[in-house]
Amino acid sequence: MTVVGPFGLSVRDQALEADVQTGLAAVEAGLLDATKSDVPFITEAAQHLVLAGGKRFRPLLVMLAAQFGDPYAPGVVPSAVVVELTHLATLYHDDVMDEADVRRGVDSANTRWGNSIAVLTGDFLFARASHTLADLGPEAVRIQSEAFERLVTGQILETAGPQEDRDPVDHYLDVLGGKTGSLVAVSCRFGAMMSGADESVVDILTQYGERLGVAFQLADDVLDIASDSHESGKTPGTDLREGIPTLPVLHLRAAAVAHGRPEDLELVELVDGDLTDDARHAEVLRRLRAHPALEQARRDTVRYAEEARAMLAPLPDGYAKAALAEMCDAVVHRAG
Numbered sequence: 537m538t539v540v541g542p543f544g545l546s547v548r549d550q551a552l553e554a555d556v557q558t559g560l561a562a563v564e565a566g567l568l569d570a571t572k573s574d575v576p577f578i579t580e581a582a583q584h585l586v587l588a589g590g591k592r593f594r595p596l597l598v599m600l601a602a603q604f605g606d607p608y609a610p611g612v613v614p615s616a617v618v619v620e621l622t623h624l625a626t627l628y629h630d631d632v633m634d635e636a637d638v639r640r641g642v643d644s645a646n647t648r649w650g651n652s653i654a655v656l657t658g659d660f661l662f663a664r665a666s667h668t669l670a671d672l673g674p675e676a677v678r679i680q681s682e683a684f685e686r687l688v689t690g691q692i693l694e695t696a697g698p699q700e701d702r703d704p705v706d707h708y709l710d711v712l713g714g715k716t717g718s719l720v721a722v723s724c725r726f727g728a729m730m731s732g733a734d735e736s737v738v739d740i741l742t743q744y745g746e747r748l749g750v751a752f753q754l755a756d757d758v759l760d761i762a763s764d765s766h767e768s769g770k771t772p773g774t775d776l777r778e779g780i781p782t783l784p785v786l787h788l789r790a791a792a793v794a795h796g797r798p799e800d801l802e803l804v805e806l807v808d809g810d811l812t813d814d815a816r817h818a819e820v821l822r823r824l825r826a827h828p829a830l831e832q833a834r835r836d837t838v839r840y841a842e843e844a845r846a847m848l849a850p851l852p853d854g855y856a857k858a859a860l861a862e863m864c865d866a867v868v869h870r871a872g
Contacts, residue, residue, distance in 0.1 A: 549855035555607045559599040559616070560592060566617035567624075570664045581649060581657040582664075585624050588642045593752070594619045594720060597863075598727035601741045603856035605731025611672050615726035618672070618680065619719060621665035626687065628658030633695075676726070683722040690714020705786050712750045720749030737851065741860075744847040748863060751840035755871040757782035758833050761824050762872055773821045777811045783836060787829035803827065837871040 571582035598616035599607065631644040632651045639645075646654035669680055690711045698707035724745030728738040760775045761784050775782050785807060792800040803823050811817045824830055845864040851857050 552603065552855045552859070555603065556596065556599045559602070559607070559613060560595055562613045563592065563595045563598075563616045563620065566613060566668075567620060570617055570621060570668060571661070573660075578657070578660060581645060581653060582660055584642070584645055584648070584657075585627055585639060588639070592620065594623055594723040597720065597723040597745060597748075598730075600856050600859055601724045601727025601733075601745075602731035603854075604728055604737045604741070604851065605733035607731055609731045611676075611730035612727060614668050615672060615676065615730050616723070618665045618669050618676075619723045619726065621661050621668070622680070622684065622687075623719060625658040625661035625665065626691075628654050628661065633691075672730070676729075679722060679725060679729075683718040686714040686718040688714075690716075690718070703790075704781075705783070705790060708781065708783065708786055709750065712753050713746065716753040717746040717749035720752070721745035740847055740850060744844050744860065747840050747844035747847065748867065751837055751844060751864070751867045754783055754833065754837040754840060755867050757784060758830065758837060758871040761821065761830055761833075773811075773817055776807070776820065776824075777817055779811075783833040784824060784827075784830045787832045788824065788827060791829060800827075834871050838868050841865075841867045 567586050568583065571579065571586055573579045573582065595616035598612060598619065602609070602612045627639060628645050631639055632646045632654050644654070645657055649657075665680075666677075669677055690713065693707065694711045694715065698704045721742050722745070724741040725738055728741045733741075757775070760773060760782055763772055776785070788800065788807070789804055791797070792804045803820070806816065806820050806823070809816060811820060841864040845861050848857055848860055
């Protein structure tokens with residue numbers, strides 16, 4: 537049994553372990569190759585986040601989904617490179633929008649080179665992803681373009697916020713389906729499709745990926761409130777301090793509106809205040825950790841993870857299916 541990929545996923549079969557490790561190593565080489573330019577400065581900027589590491593969550597899913605067909609098929613590794621390049625490109629853009637200082641333990645691109653270079657580097661990565669994608673055929677181009685449209689739509693909806701007649705929690709879950717679920721779903725779809733798996737298997741794994749992607753982001757929301765820095769690898773309450781709406785805060789706001797309890801209204805007022813003040817920030821974290829809204833967010837995370845697991849039921853039993861199910865367990869474990 538060897539630990540690979542995000543969450544310390546354990547692979548319990550030597551052949552599967554070898555396929556996954558070989559595939560991920562090929563993806564890493566493909567990412568470095570795809571981010572090279574004749575202009576050294578562009579190479580440096582484009583490889584900035586590649587070299588910083590990361591979970592490689594999406595390529596891992598490509599490799600596991602490919603086990604339901606021919607994992608050595610020529611399109612498997614390039615499709616994993618495409619989804620990871622697309623993900624990396626969105627990180628460059630996200631950091632500009634969020635005015636982030638750090639990404640993956642290093643200075644964000646916008647901190648190091650400014651917003652314009654960061655945005656243009658993200659665009660460069662999108663271009664390189666498209667170049668690789670073109671070799672995978674028109675169906676792959678259509679699938680990726682639809683997913684990218686959903687991703688951008690989710691980002692726009694998050695930035696615009698819910699309309700007055702829309703429940704903020706439902707709006708947020710739709711946003712996550714676009715921003716995170718769409719590309720995770722495509723990772724599973726590409727792995728199965730490029731391996732030549734049956735169309736029914738491709739559909740099952742696509743639906744699994746959509747739900748797993750949302751569960752993964754919801755677990756991050758819970759971790760932002762509940763974890764310490766040792767667990768999560770980042771400072772607790774980072775999203776909270778930056779005013780980024782997450783599910784526990786949305787549940788808190790809903791409870792304050794529905795029940796009007798003074799303690800909930802007071803906590804909402806604190807959340808809406810200046811959380812750059814360390815004492816105020818610590819007080820909000822303490823109170824949110826004890827609030828039912830956090831447990832409600834955990835239940836939502838578990839629900840999406842269990843929906844993802846349930847999607848796997850029709851697939852043939854085996855080590856790849858067990859590994860995908862274990863990823864659902866890992867997401868739930870992250871959320872506590």
